[in-house]
Amino acid sequence: MARRRGRGGRGGRGGGGIRVEIQGLDALRARLDELAPQIRLAAFKALKESAEAVRAEAAQNVRVDTRNLQQSVKARFENNRLRAEIGWWDQDDKYATFLEHGTRRIPARPVLGPALEGERAKIAARIQAEVRKAMP
Incomplete structure (x- = not known):
């Protein structure tokens, strides 16, 4: 990273300031673009694992x-979104x-x-583990 002081010196009235140039930013962006699909797939894999855990517990x-x-509880996913x-x-x-929320005659069960609350604490660790596996 290179710094260069603008005109006007330190705090002068010349409207100057500090200009910062980050060298290698284009290469960093290119590398992040390469990693993005891998990270997304890893996060999706963790999401599927968590969704399956919630489905199985339910x-x-x-x-x-x-x-x-028992047999018809399902998980469904949206493409292009986690x-x-x-x-x-x-x-x-x-x-x-009716079971989940209850009615006037049926108490909520x-x-x-x-199941979601039980999985909530685990999903961050699942995502972190999958992303670490995906990183080269």
Whole structure:
């Protein structure tokens, strides 16, 4: 890094200041652009692991009647975004919402919320580990 004092000296009224040039910035940007897909894939892998852990815990702890809710809890992901959704999306699985939030007659028996809270503390470590593996 090179520094050069502008005109006007130190604190003069000449409108000067300090100019900073960072040498090697173009090479750094190019390297970061190369790493970005690797880091993104590593973070996505960690996200999938965490989403699967939440899905598995929800399936294990959901109230069992016909086993439909155990078998139909799924994780879905959005392409190009680090985002996962875990839950029940089939029309036949409306009952899961009643269990999660309760109704006037059914007390809440949440499984997704507690599963997510249990995983919340682990996801940062998962992402960090996967990114470290991806770094050359």
